[in-house]
Amino acid sequence: MTNYWIQLFINRNSPTSVGAEENLNAILKKYFPGDYQLEIIDIQENPEKTEEAGILAIPTLIRKWPKPEVRLIGALTLQTRVLTGLGIVVQEDK
Amino acid sequence: MNIQKLKTGIPAFDLISDGGLPAGRTTLLAGSSGSAKTLFGAQFLAMGILLYDQPGVFVTFEEQVDDIRKDLQSFGWEIEKWEAEGKWKFIDASAKEEDIITIGEFDLSAFRIRLELAINKINAQRVVIDSIGSIFTHFPEHNIIRREMSKVSMTLRRLKVTAIITTERSEEYGPISRYGVEEFLTDNVIILRNVLANERRRRTLEILKFRGSSHVKGENPFTIIPMKAIMIVPISAMTLNQKASSERLYSGLPKLDDMCGGGFFKNSIVLVSGATGTGKTLLVANFLNGVKQKQERALLLAFEESKEQLFRNAKTWGMDLAQLEAEGYLKVVCLYPEVSSLEDHLINIQELVVAFKPDRVAIDSISALTRNPSERGFQEFVVALSNFLKHEQVTSMFTATTHMLTGDASVPEGNIASITDAIILLRYVEMMGEMQRSIMVLKMRGSNHESSIRRLTINQTGMQIGEPFTGISGILSNNPKVTK
Numbered sequence: 144m145t146n147y148w149i150q151l152f153i154n155r156n157s158p159t160s161v162g163a164e165e166n167l168n169a170i171l172k173k174y175f176p177g178d179y180q181l182e183i184i185d186i187q188e189n190p191e192k193t194e195e196a197g198i199l200a201i202p203t204l205i206r207k208w209p210k211p212e213v214r215l216i217g218a219l220t221l222q223t224r225v226l227t228g229l230g231i232v233v234q235e236d237k
Numbered sequence: 238m239n240i241q242k243l244k245t246g247i248p249a250f251d252l253i254s255d256g257g258l259p260a261g262r263t264t265l266l267a268g269s270s271g272s273a274k275t276l277f278g279a280q281f282l283a284m285g286i287l288l289y290d291q292p293g294v295f296v297t298f299e300e301q302v303d304d305i306r307k308d309l310q311s312f313g314w315e316i317e318k319w320e321a322e323g324k325w326k327f328i329d330a331s332a333k334e335e336d337i338i339t340i341g342e343f344d345l346s347a348f349r350i351r352l353e354l355a356i357n358k359i360n361a362q363r364v365v366i367d368s369i370g371s372i373f374t375h376f377p378e379h380n381i382i383r384r385e386m387s388k389v390s391m392t393l394r395r396l397k398v399t400a401i402i403t404t405e406r407s408e409e410y411g412p413i414s415r416y417g418v419e420e421f422l423t424d425n426v427i428i429l430r431n432v433l434a435n436e437r438r439r440r441t442l443e444i445l446k447f448r449g450s451s452h453v454k455g456e457n458p459f460t461i462i463p464m465k466a467i468m469i470v471p472i473s474a475m476t477l478n479q480k481a482s483s484e485r486l487y488s489g490l491p492k493l494d495d496m497c498g499g500g501f502f503k504n505s506i507v508l509v510s511g512a513t514g515t516g517k518t519l520l521v522a523n524f525l526n527g528v529k530q531k532q533e534r535a536l537l538l539a540f541e542e543s544k545e546q547l548f549r550n551a552k553t554w555g556m557d558l559a560q561l562e563a564e565g566y567l568k569v570v571c572l573y574p575e576v577s578s579l580e581d582h583l584i585n586i587q588e589l590v591v592a593f594k595p596d597r598v599a600i601d602s603i604s605a606l607t608r609n610p611s612e613r614g615f616q617e618f619v620v621a622l623s624n625f626l627k628h629e630q631v632t633s634m635f636t637a638t639t640h641m642l643t644g645d646a647s648v649p650e651g652n653i654a655s656i657t658d659a660i661i662l663l664r665y666v667e668m669m670g671e672m673q674r675s676i677m678v679l680k681m682r683g684s685n686h687e688s689s690i691r692r693l694t695i696n697q698t699g700m701q702i703g704e705p706f707t708g709i710s711g712i713l714s715n716n717p718k719v720t721k
């Protein structure tokens with residue numbers, strides 16, 4: 144049973160998407176080890192899912208769980224902002 | 238180079254655009270809020286489905302899909318049915334409740350993929366993106382959005398769809414668009430305006446440019462009608478094909494025919510100008526009654542009197558208009574000038590004329606339609622109406638009320654005088670302690686006409702045109718003098 148369910152919509156042809164995937168993996172491994180489920184969705188392979196989720200921009204991160212749903216757009220380059228966006232308060236020096 | 242056009246099916250737009258929107262291209266539709274951008278876009282798609290069997294994709298960045306479906310019902314468009322039949326597809330890109338946070342670089346490739354998927358799925362030939370300004374409010378990174386939207390327009394170009402992208406303007410007569418999108422959507426630009434002038438809303442459509450292709454320049458008024466949506470009133474486009482007739486038509490009074498050199502010309506516009514009580518409506522009644530001779534059909538648009546009132550008065554002058562109506566030679570439509578806008582009146586009149594196919598049309602009075610004759614919209618209205626009536630080969634009589642009781646050489650609504658082919662003046666003459674009436678033909682395009690001012694009497698037998706006021710001058714300058 145994991146506490147976080149996260150979807151990341153990417154486009155493998157785009158360098159910003161690759162960067163986002165790496166950045167997100169690093170954050171999740173560091174702050175939520177074993178406590179998350181990550182689904183990477185390539186829009187080229189899954190246009191229907193992209194349509195269903197109403198994605199416009201790439202990369203888009205959706206925190207499906209816990210509710211409410213949160214969406215982050217962009218390469219996720221700023222760790223602290225990603226964590227705030229996901230609703231995590233991080234203590235410094237940890 | 239002349240670019241192929243795609244017929245939109247929007248009434249009169251195809252006329253002023255010389256065939257429709259540039260086919261396979263994207264047109265920028267710019268307008269202030271409330272200028273009917275969304276409706277124009279939706280109508281473009283609806284007409285494609287209804288008239289040309291061309292499916293369309295509607296991308297909404299602004300309004301919710303459900304609201305659009307509901308709003309468009311009032312025009313008789315069954316969006317849901319078309320969606321089920323694969324003729325209409327929405328891409329819902331409207332703002333949702335959850336917050337969007339942007340962190341770092343992004344692109345809109347997902348949107349482009351969804352757009353391409355939707356277009357291919359229903360084989361769409363028409364696309365509307367409403368509106369580009371809302372994308373800019375979704376995402377604060379305007380440079381990225383500008384770059385990405387230019388990629389979107391390239392995608393549309395590659396897929397060879399004819400597209401409309403709407404954009405907001407903050408001023409009616411300012412820069413084309415608030416976000417500078419015209420930098421990359423520059424070839425074809427249409428502007429919709431909704432201007433408040435003389436306490437009246439005036440909607441216009443202007444084709445600012447169609448690169449490599451012809452169109453009518455300037456603003457064209459339009460109106461929005463239930464079940465029909467946007468109706469454009471083409472002003473300049475209709476002036477091209479009118480025929481000047483040399484055939485004559487009975488004016489309704491033999492004496493007046495003589496004064497005009499043998500009757501009115503067919504397809505001409507006759508303006509009757511006079512103060513209240515000078516006999517304008519009586520002249521109209523004679524004009525209508527004139528259909529009896531050759532069994533023509535006449536249509537009267539009465540803005541000042543009820544039908545009952547008119548018929549009763551005509552009876553006292555010895556004309557049975559009720560009988561003419563019963564026999565189908567006459568149709569009388571009484572309208573309240575204040576109820577609708579001039580554009581609505583025009584479309585209403587056009588429909589009546591097309592349905593009844595009259596030989597004669599009388600409008601009593603044209604001046605009831607305006608409180609301010611210098612109003613630009615009124616002049617345009619009269620031009621468009623005259624063009625339409627001539628185009629339909631109708632002979633028309635407009636009445637106009639002057640304010641001064643006596644004298645007054647000028648013709649009221651000076652703007653319309655130049656449009657009309659003939660002008661008849663009805664004037665009071667104050668002479669020797671008595672008010673008398675007079676009639677004269679001031680202008681008769683393409684014909685000789687009498688230049689004298691004749692005495693006019695009105696009694697139980699109607700209108701009697703008498704002898705000229707000989708030996709008297711200064712009637713029109715309100716200073717009659719016996720010069721004998």
